[in-house]
Amino acid sequence: MPHNILVVGELDGGTPSSTTLELLNGAQGLAGGGSVSVSLLGTGASAAAAQAAGASKAFVSDDANYDTFRGEQWLPAVQAAVEQSGADLVLMGQTTVGRELGPRLAFRLNTAVAMDCVAVTDNGGTIEATRPAYGGNAQATYTFATTPAVATVRAKSFDPATGGGAAETVELPAAGESRVNVTGKEVTESAGLAITEAPIVVGGGRGLGAPEAFEDLKNLAAAIGTDKAAVGASRAAVDLGWFPPSEQIGLTGKVVTPDLYIAVAISGASQHMAGCSGSKMIVAVNRDKDANIFAFSKYGIVGDWKQVVPALIEEFKKG
Amino acid sequence: MHIVVCAKQIPDPETPPAAFKIDAATNKVVPAQGIAPVLSQFDGIAAEAALRIKEAGGDGKVTVISMGGESAQAAIKQVLAMGADEGVLLNDPAFEDGDSHTTAKVLAAAIKELGDVDAVFCGRQAADWDMGQVGLLIAENLGWPVTIIAKGVALEGNALKVERVLADGFEKTEVNLPAVVTVSNEFGEPRYPKLPQIMAAAKKTVTKKTAADLGLDPSEVGKAGARLQLQKLFIPEKGAQVEFIEGETPQEQAANLVAKLKADKAI
Numbered sequence: 341m342p343h344n345i346l347v348v349g350e351l352d353g354g355t356p357s358s359t360t361l362e363l364l365n366g367a368q369g370l371a372g373g374g375s376v377s378v379s380l381l382g383t384g385a386s387a388a389a390a391q392a393a394g395a396s397k398a399f400v401s402d403d404a405n406y407d408t409f410r411g412e413q414w415l416p417a418v419q420a421a422v423e424q425s426g427a428d429l430v431l432m433g434q435t436t437v438g439r440e441l442g443p444r445l446a447f448r449l450n451t452a453v454a455m456d457c458v459a460v461t462d463n464g465g466t467i468e469a470t471r472p473a474y475g476g477n478a479q480a481t482y483t484f485a486t487t488p489a490v491a492t493v494r495a496k497s498f499d500p501a502t503g504g505g506a507a508e509t510v511e512l513p514a515a516g517e518s519r520v521n522v523t524g525k526e527v528t529e530s531a532g533l534a535i536t537e538a539p540i541v542v543g544g545g546r547g548l549g550a551p552e553a554f555e556d557l558k559n560l561a562a563a564i565g566t567d568k569a570a571v572g573a574s575r576a577a578v579d580l581g582w583f584p585p586s587e588q589i590g591l592t593g594k595v596v597t598p599d600l601y602i603a604v605a606i607s608g609a610s611q612h613m614a615g616c617s618g619s620k621m622i623v624a625v626n627r628d629k630d631a632n633i634f635a636f637s638k639y640g641i642v643g644d645w646k647q648v649v650p651a652l653i654e655e656f657k658k659g
Numbered sequence: 660m661h662i663v664v665c666a667k668q669i670p671d672p673e674t675p676p677a678a679f680k681i682d683a684a685t686n687k688v689v690p691a692q693g694i695a696p697v698l699s700q701f702d703g704i705a706a707e708a709a710l711r712i713k714e715a716g717g718d719g720k721v722t723v724i725s726m727g728g729e730s731a732q733a734a735i736k737q738v739l740a741m742g743a744d745e746g747v748l749l750n751d752p753a754f755e756d757g758d759s760h761t762t763a764k765v766l767a768a769a770i771k772e773l774g775d776v777d778a779v780f781c782g783r784q785a786a787d788w789d790m791g792q793v794g795l796l797i798a799e800n801l802g803w804p805v806t807i808i809a810k811g812v813a814l815e816g817n818a819l820k821v822e823r824v825l826a827d828g829f830e831k832t833e834v835n836l837p838a839v840v841t842v843s844n845e846f847g848e849p850r851y852p853k854l855p856q857i858m859a860a861a862k863k864t865v866t867k868k869t870a871a872d873l874g875l876d877p878s879e880v881g882k883a884g885a886r887l888q889l890q891k892l893f894i895p896e897k898g899a900q901v902e903f904i905e906g907e908t909p910q911e912q913a914a915n916l917v918a919k920l921k922a923d924k925a926i
């Protein structure tokens with residue numbers, strides 16, 4: 341059955357974000373002859389419409405007041421886009437935007453949202469959304485009793501769309517008032533490759549025993565290649581103040597999907613795996629052979645990281 | 660300053676994966692033997708945030724509200740032991756098996772009924788279903804502004820200053836009361852009540868309310884009112900079959916691992 345789908349897009353430096361392109365590709369797969377539209381808000385939105393691959397129509401406003409996300413400003417604009425596009429399915433990223441907009445938009449449209457989905461599919465015309473629950477121990481598949489169905493979707497759930505962008509653009513109103521004022525922003529500087537982009541991620545856990553150990557993991561990443569590997573951490577390590585929260589991997593941190601994830605002294609709790617189980621391959625170093633992380637790993641080394649990591653650094657340095 | 664903390668009781672999220680079971684016939688989690696349900700972690704942190712504001716101001720009041728079964732009294736008591744003043748248990752068979760929408764509707768009705776509430780603090784997400792919706796939906800129901808995933812909350816005059824966590828750092832925001840805030844683990848650890856406080860909590864009042872008490876029709880709450888319909892709850896495949904790397908020394912193990920990764924073209 342055809343679906344009319346609106347993707348709530350986000351801009352990243354004036355072009356559609358990687359998550360937006362993923363959602364557009366997912367939408368194309370689901371539309372089945374229906375339409376795919378995108379909404380884009382903020383500086384450069386109308387120009388970015390041409391890069392929104394797979395969308396036939398773009399709802400845009402170039403108003404710079406949209407550049408900083410404020411839910412109350414985005415809501416009326418996105419609601420108008422949903423209504424004008426006739427969407428029966430609305431997709432957005434599980435991002436700062438989607439986390440707030442999803443539930444509030446669903447409320448205003450008298451419908452429901454499924455948060456943090458890893459799959460959105462059509463089962464004989466009915467939209468089904470699947471999402472992890474219980475800290476990643478389980479997955480739940482939902483249908484919607486109301487329309488439009490709204491889903492926020494986890495990064496990398498679809499491949500990015502390629503090809504031409506929207507041929508038609510429709511103007512959305514400029515931003516209105518917000519009762520929440522944004523008075524400042526602090527960006528955590530992360531040197532080198534982002535963990536969400538790196539093809540290889542080294543994750544460190546509480547079993548490292550001390551913050552200095554992260555220097556060893558950085559050395560390991562450097563030995564693999566500074567253009568390839570980045571370092572992240574489990575929440576236990578972050579909560580201990582050993583590594584910045586912006587580099588936390590897991591349910592309440594970042595979702596990483598590298599080609600290779602090397603987990604060092606991480607037990608593999610479901611909430612951690614929720615952020616890395618989409619990796620193509622997992623390798624673990626842990627001194628406990630029964631650690632849960634090994635249930636997800638292709639290769640495992642049972643041993644003390646203090647011996648294994650320096651040996652790995654030497655080995656990688658050989659090239 | 661009257662702050663409501665919304666607190667949910669959930670199965671212990673630290674239940675070992677091997678003890679985590681689902682009953683396929685009912686699509687429900689089978690309670691793990693010998694592991695008691697707990698106060699959802701982020702709700703304890705939301706309570707901590709509310710109590711610090713109350714203590715800084717000197718004359719505030721904190722009410723903890725939970726929708727759930729009789730056992731949810733334990734979650735309420737825990738927040739009372741931390742220092743909250745009163746508890747409300749929203750308990751009715753009609754509330755069961757709802758979704759975020761019906762949960763928020765019931766909680767918002769209870770908050771409206773209290774009347775003099777200045778702020779509502781929720782956890783960023785309940786650590787069972789991990790939805791992260793109810794705080795936002797309470798705000799929509801009440802028509803209040805909301806700011807989510809806070810790592811810092813302070814009261815200044817009639818405004819809350821909230822630092823909210825972003826993907827690449829955090830943002831400083833300001834919002835006038837009344838408002839809703841959802842609190843994240845970056846805020847810090849909740850206090851741990853000591854025995855005298857636990858004893859004192861036993862004497863604090865917990866009021867019970869049903870759908871009828873809140874003027875809600877059974878058809879608009881619980882399973883009957885739910886818009887999101889659970890079709891299937893299942894344990895996903897883990898996939899991998901681990902191969903432990905052999906070697907007499909860590910050096911040998913490292914060499915063997917790197918050789919395998921090269922052979923697999925993983926590096």
Ligand SMILES: Cc1cc2nc3c(=O)[nH]c(=O)nc-3n(C[C@H](O)[C@H](O)[C@H](O)COP(=O)(O)OP(=O)(O)OC[C@H]3O[C@@H](n4cnc5c(N)ncnc54)[C@H](O)[C@@H]3O)c2cc1C
Binds near residue numbers: 577588610672786
């Ligand atoms: C609602 C909720 C959300 C959560 N969100 C997240 C999240 O986003 N991300 C996250 O990571 N966690 C999250 N958690 C926490 C999660 O449940 C675990 O507590 C956490 O992941 C454990 O971190 P860890 O593996 O580093 O520590 P531990 O579980 O303590 O494991 C340490 C491991 O190190 C090993 N070890 C110890 N010493 C050595 C040594 N010398 N050499 C080698 N191995 C050694 C041990 O055998 C053990 O397996 C969340 C929890 C809840 C309840």
Ligand SMILES: Nc1ncnc2c1ncn2[C@@H]1O[C@H](COP(=O)(O)O)[C@@H](O)[C@H]1O
Binds near residue numbers: 702794
């Ligand atoms: N049954 C409930 N009783 C009280 N508060 C709840 C309940 N369900 C959710 N909440 C609150 O809403 C937050 C987010 O829940 P959720 O949207 O289900 O992830 C929780 O952290 C609680 O503060």
